[in-house]
Amino acid sequence: MPRQLYELCGADERQVFSPYCWRVRMALRHKGLDFESVPWHFRDKEKLAFSGQPLADAKVPVLVDTDGSVVYDSLAILRHLERTYPERPLIGDALADARLDFICQWVDRQLNMPVFRMIVLDIFNALDAADQQAFRESRERRLGMTLEQFQDTAAGLAQLDQVLAPLRALLQHAPFVDGQAPAAGDYVVFGVFAWARVVSARPLLAADDPLQAWLERMLGLSDGFARQVPAAAEY
Amino acid sequence: MPRQLYELCGADERQVFSPYCWRVRMALRHKGLDFESVPWHFRDKEKLAFSGQPLADAKVPVLVDTDGSVVYDSLAILRHLERTYPERPLIGDALADARLDFICQWVDRQLNMPVFRMIVLDIFNALDAADQQAFRESRERRLGMTLEQFQDTAAGLAQLDQVLAPLRALLQHAPFVDGQAPAAGDYVVFGVFAWARVVSARPLLAADDPLQAWLERMLGLSDGFARQVPAAAEY
Structure with a gap:
């Protein structure tokens, strides 16, 4: 059977944007593995029932590998790919795995939030109407404020600039x-x-940011694999 | 020849406190290697001339290994120990090494600063008079303010609490x-x-902080090796 990756998409199904799905797309390319992308929407919790996740909180990415094995959670999928x-x-080895876990925690708890503050309304606008409602309800409950109150581009940019210091140095x-x-x-x-x-036409980095060169290298990998998904700025 | 580790010390030479020296002490114990600690003061730049560092900015730790090889810079010393x-x-492997570099950058650029704000005057007080002068001059130039203006325990604690989020999750x-x-x-x-x-009797963590258990585990390694250096709170 073909390898399938269930991925979050916007109203336009070419728009796959979940950062967790992107980890897996890039890892699949790294291993030279083809896959079929299965578009998924926030509201379609029950379509992930086969993955064995608690349904109320079911999430993508979910990988169905060629032998039929099903794996969810981005880091679990990366580990599955490394083993298989x-x-x-x-x-890498056990120490590399533990330190990858640290990088994941840093990304989830320090890097994500300032970016989310900058693009939350862009995400909302990328969704179709039914998903917009599900997204607004769950996020506003979690944030304790409206999406419009949370969006703050200037504050997000300033916070992001500080958070990126270790990465710039590296x-x-x-x-x-x-x-x-x-x-x-990476x-x-x-x-x-x-x-x-x-989802957003607003760049996260200044043109002369040292991270820009790394980002270009990433976008260029595997003959520009990541660029096959159009950028918001290109629409 | 005995293995020697040049380490920064306070007016009391038992007080070895440099975070970079501590990386190396712990790594030496990890490898089961004995070493002789050579106390060093900020003002003694020329005593490190043998290490081949630019003198104006000469720093500890410096390791002189049993075969006479001399290594400076904490990460370079860790790599020397791993090879030797x-x-x-x-x-660990090459990927583990790269991700250790990320952890070092995170420590240097995110974790250090809030702690430094909390303990800068404690560090000053731990030094002897000649080092106090050297420390004050170099740090006040770098910070652009007096040590007294920079010390801010409440702000440091609040910032530290945020910075520690990835570590707590991990x-x-x-x-x-x-x-x-x-x-x-670690x-x-x-x-x-x-x-x-x-240097400081002020705890960085609340007693019920999940990191406290990790810290106790670290202090207990190798039969309480780290506890052989007295804590400021114990004086």
């Missing part, structure tokens, strides 16, 4: 987060930039 | 930063806590 297709290391002496070649650490960080790129 | 004594992995499902057992990632983070512990 050991060529071209993506995660990329001053190495071309990739994971050293001389990209691997899972894909986890890139997911956040891909998320913003697909 | 490959048993009991400390760094340590909720693993006993150590580096997974099931401690390694270089020692790099622990350095900051050891720094504060030795």
Whole structure:
């Protein structure tokens, strides 16, 4: 059977934008594995029942591999790929795996939030009407305010600038987060930039930001694989 | 020849407190290697001339290994130890090494600063008179304000609480930063806590902070090796 990746999409189904799905897309390309993208919408919780997740909180990405095995959770999928297709290391040894976990936590708890503040209304606008309602309800409950109150581009940019300091320092002496070649650490960080790129025409980085060169390298991988999904700025 | 580690000390030479020296102390214990601590003061730049560093900015830690090889810079020393004594992995494979670099950058650019704001006057008070002058001049130039203006315990604590979020999340499902057992990632983070512990009686963590259990585990390693250096609170 073909390998399938269930991915969040906007009203336009070419718009795959979830940062967690992007981790997996990039990891699949890293391993040289083809896949079929299955568009999924926030409201379609029951369509993920086969994955075995608690339905009320069911999420993508979900991978259905060629042997029929089903894996959910982006980091679990990366680990599945590393075990099943050991060529071209993506995660590395046990210490590399633990430190990848740290990078994931840093991305989820420090990097995501300022970007979310900058693009929350762009995400809302990218969704179709039924998903807009589900998105607004769940996010406003979590944030304790309206999406419009939460969106604050200037505050997000200022906070992002501070949060990116470790990454800027790292990329001053190495071309990739994971050293001389990209691997899972790069894909986890890139997911956040891909998320913003697909839904928002507002750039996250100044043109002369040292991170811009890394971002261009990431967009150029595998003959520009990531650029096959159009950027919001290109619409 | 005996293995020697040049380490920054306070007026009381038992008070070794540099976070960078602590990375190396812990790494040496990790590898089961004995060493002789050579106390060093900020003002003694020329005593590090043998290490080959630019003198104006000469720093500890400097390691002189049993074969006479001399290494400076904490991460370079960790890599030297891993190459020279490959048993009991400390760094791991190439991907693990790159991600350790990320953790170091995160520690240097996000974790250090709020702690420094909380303990800068404690550091000053731990030094002898000649070092106090050197410390005040260099730090006030760098900070653009007096040490007294920079010290802000409440602001430091609030900022620290935010910065620690990824670490708290990580340590909720693993006993150590580096997974099931401690390694270089733990020692790099622990350095900051050891720094504060030795010079300042003010705790960085609330008693019920989930990080407290990790800190106790770190202090207990190798039969309480780190506790051999007295805490400021114990004076």
